[in-house]
Amino acid sequence: MRVYVLNGPNLGRLGTRQVDVYGVTSYADLVELCVSTGRELGLDVVVRQTDAEHELVGWLHAAADEAAAVVLNPAAWSHYSIAVRDACALLSGPLVEVHISNIHAREEFRRHSVISAVATGVICGLGVDGYRLALHHVAARRRSEAAGDGS
Numbered sequence: 001m002r003v004y005v006l007n008g009p010n011l012g013r014l015g016t017r018q019v020d021v022y023g024v025t026s027y028a029d030l031v032e033l034c035v036s037t038g039r040e041l042g043l044d045v046v047v048r049q050t051d052a053e054h055e056l057v058g059w060l061h062a063a064a065d066e067a068a069a070v071v072l073n074p075a076a077w078s079h080y081s082i083a084v085r086d087a088c089a090l091l092s093g094p095l096v097e098v099h100i101s102n103i104h105a106r107e108e109f110r111r112h113s114v115i116s117a118v119a120t121g122v123i124c125g126l127g128v129d130g131y132r133l134a135l136h137h138v139a140a141r142r143r144s145e146a147a148g149d150g151s
């Protein structure tokens with residue numbers, strides 16, 4: 001099963017950007033965490049990061065066409081991008097929104113996400129471990145659907 005782990009602007013700078021907020025894990029380490037977790041769970045994980053909003057929208061469209069699951073950290077686009085939100089709304093597979101920091105404990109403008117209303121679930125404030133938890137959720141959901149219990 002394919003799962004896209006998509007990351008928005010500035011996340012490629014993990015490990016060097018605001019380490020007091022985002023931690024010291026590098027982006028390369030995040031990619032390895034996601035791929036290795038996916039491997040353990042039997043998931044085909046594809047990890048991408050972009051600073052270009054149109055590129056993220058295109059990736060979300062492709063995921064929608066594949067009915068793939070998505071783990072998304074929209075970063076700053078969480079707070080204002082209706083284009084990203086509308087692309088997320090097209091997804092038929094599960095969408096887990098992930099934020100490394102607790103957006104609810106930060107500046108006022110960061111406390112609302114336009115993505116959350118169309119997400120299956122939201123994980124925030126657990127650091128990069130939120131990605132691992134999101135992948136576990138996606139795998140468990142797919143097993144449940146395959147078993148036909150619909151939960």
